[in-house]
Amino acid sequence: MNNLTLIKTNSENADFRQLVTLLDKDLAVRDGDDHAFYSQFNKIDAIKEVVVAYQNEIPVGCGAIKPFSDIAVEIKRMFVHSDYRNQGIAAKMLKVLEEWALELGYGECVLETGKMQPEAIALYQKVGYQITPNYGQYIGVDNSVCMAKLFNTNPTHNA
Numbered sequence: 001m002n003n004l005t006l007i008k009t010n011s012e013n014a015d016f017r018q019l020v021t022l023l024d025k026d027l028a029v030r031d032g033d034d035h036a037f038y039s040q041f042n043k044i045d046a047i048k049e050v051v052v053a054y055q056n057e058i059p060v061g062c063g064a065i066k067p068f069s070d071i072a073v074e075i076k077r078m079f080v081h082s083d084y085r086n087q088g089i090a091a092k093m094l095k096v097l098e099e100w101a102l103e104l105g106y107g108e109c110v111l112e113t114g115k116m117q118p119e120a121i122a123l124y125q126k127v128g129y130q131i132t133p134n135y136g137q138y139i140g141v142d143n144s145v146c147m148a149k150l151f152n153t154n155p156t157h158n159a
Helices: 014-039 089-103 116-126
Strands: 002-011 049-055 058-067 072-080 106-112 128-130 145-151
Touching: 002 089, 014 058, 014 072, 014 116, 049 072, 049 089, 058 089, 072 089, 089 106, 089 116, 106 116, 116 145
Parallel strands: 072 106
Antiparallel strands: 002 049, 049 058, 058 072, 106 145, 128 145
16 A cells, blocks of 8 residues: 555545545445435534545545544544555554544444445454444434444543
């Protein structure tokens, strides 16, 4: 992999916003009629912790975390451009996001992905995420797959 750089930024980053547009187009195809349901939970305006991956200065991937509870953050908007997949970029972004969550004092990451994203499910399981009962707005949603990864039992974050 040539010249991969991961930067920490926020949802105001223009490259992040461009990548999210591509992500939404990909999900619209994969999720079909369910896409409108999911998009209401994926607003990016207030996300403060974003990672953007650049390969040779080209924005190729993104991901974010946002507070979920006093002890957990939710992984959001994970995406790698189709031309750059299968190079380990998503795993590297996820590692940075997890480390950032720990730095912020959180002890767990949760996420929701869809049954139509088997490569995402495989990645998350490979790095230690476990499938959990669906949470929040995803309870009862057949296409949703919720997962979690616990880092420690004594998170220091105080919301």
